[in-house]
Amino acid sequence: MAVASAEIITAFERSKVIPVFYHDDAAVCVEVLQACYDAGLRVFEFTNRGEGARRNFAAMQEKKKAAMPDMYLGIGTIKNGEDVKVFADMGADFIVSPIIDAGVADSCRKENIVWIPGCMTPSEIAVAEKHEAPLTKLFPGNVLGPGFVKAIKPLFPKMKFMPTGGVEPTKESVKSWLDAGVICVGMGSNLLNKELIDKKDWTALRVQMSGLVELVKSLSK
Numbered sequence: 001m002a003v004a005s006a007e008i009i010t011a012f013e014r015s016k017v018i019p020v021f022y023h024d025d026a027a028v029c030v031e032v033l034q035a036c037y038d039a040g041l042r043v044f045e046f047t048n049r050g051e052g053a054r055r056n057f058a059a060m061q062e063k064k065k066a067a068m069p070d071m072y073l074g075i076g077t078i079k080n081g082e083d084v085k086v087f088a089d090m091g092a093d094f095i096v097s098p099i100i101d102a103g104v105a106d107s108c109r110k111e112n113i114v115w116i117p118g119c120m121t122p123s124e125i126a127v128a129e130k131h132e133a134p135l136t137k138l139f140p141g142n143v144l145g146p147g148f149v150k151a152i153k154p155l156f157p158k159m160k161f162m163p164t165g166g167v168e169p170t171k172e173s174v175k176s177w178l179d180a181g182v183i184c185v186g187m188g189s190n191l192l193n194k195e196l197i198d199k200k201d202w203t204a205l206r207v208q209m210s211g212l213v214e215l216v217k218s219l220s221k
Contacts, residue, residue: 008094008114009134009160011072013183015043016216017174019209020076020164020188022047023197026059032192033060035202037068039209045096045186047076048083054090061091074114081107088113096137100124105131116162120144125156135160137186142166146180153181162186169212175219 012018019036021044023029029046036044046057057075064071074094075087084095084107094114097104101117108115109132118139119125128136138144141163149161163177164186177185191212196205 005114005134008072009183011043012135012160012162015041016178016184016220017041017169017191017212018043018045018162018164018184018186019191020045020047020186021192022049022053023056024050024052026052026056028197028200029056029060030063031200031202032197032205033063033068033071033073035206036209037071038206040213041209042070043072043074043184045074045076048087049077054086057087057092058090065091074116078104080104084108084111084113098137098139100127102131105133118164122152122155125152125159129156129159133159135162135183138163138182140165141177141185146176149177149180149182164188166190171215171219174212174216178219 019041021032033044046060060073064073072093074096075092076096078084078095078097079099079101081103084104088111094116095108096116098118105115115133116135116137117128117133118137119128125136136159138161142165161182162184163182167173167185167187169187169191174185193205193208
C-alpha cells in the first residue's frame with residue numbers, strides 16, 4: 001500500500017539528512033541501511049545505478065519489513081516510467097529522479113507514489129510543480145549553492161527543496177542549506193565513508209552518522 005505524500009514529506013523534514021547509496025553487494029547494502037537506522041535516520045534513498053540494484057533493493061526491503069517498520073526506503077536515479085512500476089511493485093516508498101520527465105511523473109501518479117524530480121532551473125521547478133511534485137531535488141547542489149534556494153523560494157512558496165551533490169557533513173555546510181530554506185539535504189559518499197564501508201566497520205559508520213544526526217538536531221533547536 002502506498003504511503004501518503006504528506007507522511008513521506010514529513011519524514012524528510014524530520015530526518016533533515018537523507019543518505020544516498022548504492023553498492024553491488026546486497027549484504028553491504030543491508031548493513032549500511034542498518035547503520036543509518038541505528039544512527040537515527042528514518043529516510044534512505046537507494047540508487048538504481050548498478051546491475052544488482054533490483055536484487056539489492058529487494059534484500060533491503062526484506063530487512064526493512066523485518067526490523068525497521070518506521071524506515072522510509074525509496075529508490076533514486078529513476079528515468080523512465082517502466083522502472084517506476086517495477087520499484088513501486090517492490091514496495092518503494094518514494095521515487096527520486098535526476099531529471100524532469102513527464103513519463104516518470106505520469107507513472108508515479110498512476111502508481112500513487114511520491115515523485116521527487118531533479119531540478120536545476122526555475123523552469124524545471126515550474127514543470128515539477130505542474131506535475132504536483134511536493135519536493136524537488138536540487139542537483140547538483142555544489143553548482144547551485146544555498147544562494148540559489150534563497151533566490152527561487154519566493155517564486156515557489158509551496159515547493160519544498162532538497163539539495164543533493166556536494167553537501168558536506170559539516171555544521172557550516174548543513175546550516176548554510178537549512179538557513180537558505182531547504183527541508184533536508186541529500187548526501188552520498190560525503191556521508192557514507194567508503195573506507196569504513198570497504199572495511200565493513202559498521203560500528204564506526206554508525207558512530208560517525210550518529211554524530212551528524214546530533215549536529216543536525218542542534219541546528220534545529
